[in-house]
Amino acid sequence: MAKERLTSFDIAYLAGVSQPTVSRALRGSASVSEQTRKRILAIAKQHNYTVDRHASSLRTQRSNTLALLFFEDPTDDDTMINPFFLAMLGSITRAAADRGHDLLISFQSQDSDWHAAYRDSRRADGIILLGYGDYTEYAPKLARLEAQDTPFVLWGLPPGHEAVGTAIGSDNVQGGHVATRHLLERGRRRIAFLGSVSAGCPEFQARFDGHAAALAEHDLGIEPALMADARSIEEDGRVAMRAILSRGVAFDAVFAVSDLIALGAIHTLQEAGLRVPEDVAVVGFDDIPSAALGSPPLTTVAQDVRTAGTALVEALLARIAGQKVESRLLPTRLVVRKSSG
Amino acid sequence: MAKERLTSFDIAYLAGVSQPTVSRALRGSASVSEQTRKRILAIAKQHNYTVDRHASSLRTQRSNTLALLFFEDPTDDDTMINPFFLAMLGSITRAAADRGHDLLISFQSQDSDWHAAYRDSRRADGIILLGYGDYTEYAPKLARLEAQDTPFVLWGLPPGHEAVGTAIGSDNVQGGHVATRHLLERGRRRIAFLGSVSAGCPEFQARFDGHAAALAEHDLGIEPALMADARSIEEDGRVAMRAILSRGVAFDAVFAVSDLIALGAIHTLQEAGLRVPEDVAVVGFDDIPSAALGSPPLTTVAQDVRTAGTALVEALLARIAGQKVESRLLPTRLVVRKSSG
DNA sequence: CTGAAAGCGCTTACAG
DNA sequence: CTGAAAGCGCTTACAG
Incomplete structure (x- = not known):
């Protein structure tokens, strides 16, 4: 029921030593006798x-706190967070805690001046950045952070990432390749691709590159009529799927750049009277919780969330410690469920 | 590219005033002339x-930081977080940010001595508690927090909550009532109840009370053969549903205490060749993202996440400011989708 | 191995 | 309206 908070002076008094000795003992300094400690x-x-x-x-100029900044496409619904990032949150939090660091979290809009706030106020020793809306608008801010010498790591490996500091990301080219190869191995040949292929979405672009490479291995090319833009939410997947259906082109499979988009596509296909996977096989990307819970359960390319959290935190701590840290690609893993036949 | 961090003394020098004046100006003190400020x-x-x-x-003995502590049933998979809590996270983060507070987050296991750590180290001015595994084990810790005078608010309103400090929660009795009434209005009469009704799960118990009340209004009683235990994950829902199926009792509807349990039940029903909603109507609770994305989309009782986040943060800030804060029930809202017919 | 001293960068009585 | 001074509770050279 102590109302008065104790200080190291109080502990020192109680232990019959000086206050600095308490400080040393608590920090495990070697220069305190075992007994005293x-x-x-x-x-x-x-x-x-x-x-x-x-x-x-x-005193130390270190906060032992990391800041996790989420960037979201602006939506009306504040609570709509990309489920994949949410999974990352758990992993990052534990990785930080295991290494004695607190985690501060914040949701940022694209235009705020976050690049200064955390570092300048000393609330955090470094920053983990998750999600970035449109990458082309985002890149200059990264450059500024880098110039300011603010320790940060970025999730997602854009091309030319060497220029933007340390980044950790899934091997999206490999992931896209694995997804489409899986569909090809199941005998599908006309594979629609749902996702935005543009400089603003470098990760989707990489997934597309993998997709194209897998097709090429089977002497298949890209058909523009089998491609449709989609960026994030389930509705984007529906819109994209409808666009392709309206073109009247034949297709027997869909590779979507995210699970949310894939789920939207499945719903649209089912509403159009097509069976998944009998008529159309579908593969997504991310392995969000909803993927396993749908009907049919979704085959998808899982990102290694556990490793990602650890890698992000370790890379950031190394940068805080002043080390050079190489960017790193993490392997993905195909999770086969019913939607691909 | 300033490597040296500026202090208020530097700003004072540049402005030609004393350092305290800078401090006052920055904090918006009334005793600084408009011009100087x-x-x-x-x-x-x-x-x-x-x-x-x-x-x-x-200096001020205030950190302007709130701690958000998640308690989880211990699972192997660190990244498996109750999707409902995840939705709350976004809402709480924004509410805290709007009020000038940072948010520290942490996942706790049931047995850690969290009740001391945050307050004692001054990292946070107060604590928001989300989830509690088994409530009977949890309650004594709350009492200790209260005795220590640590400002905290609890999500979820257990019976007798007056004794455990300030709590904000959904009106679970009303929610359970609305769910079952909806099924009754659709003409269902034999409604299975999936969920743990025990002191360890006071919120589920309240949902059951609402369920029972709705039945009573139609002169229907509780049939033990239509009840099965389920606590959290989708698999729990499957197990519970199988248990009821194995009893061979007739039923035409299911009310599950959470969406995850409801989704498990739907999958088991479909695997058993039963159609949802034609043969069995299903209603869940929470309105997690997966609820809308399933086949069929799930009718569920939505908790008001937006209001909840704001209410939790405001209640906590009031407690930090030393005010008495009443516990508060938030209304729920039925979201009708296809699973209930 | 231990202690006395300085100082991290603010905020806030206190005095004018 | 503004400034000089004290002090929040630590950590870390420095001296012994």
């Missing part, structure tokens, strides 16, 4: 004493 | 100066 730790524990993080941070 | 703000902005949060917090 144990006594101090016991007393601290008994009185629920914990170092004041602000005093400590002020 | 504008000049100081301009200079601060120009030099990207931001107040050092640690120095400020050390």
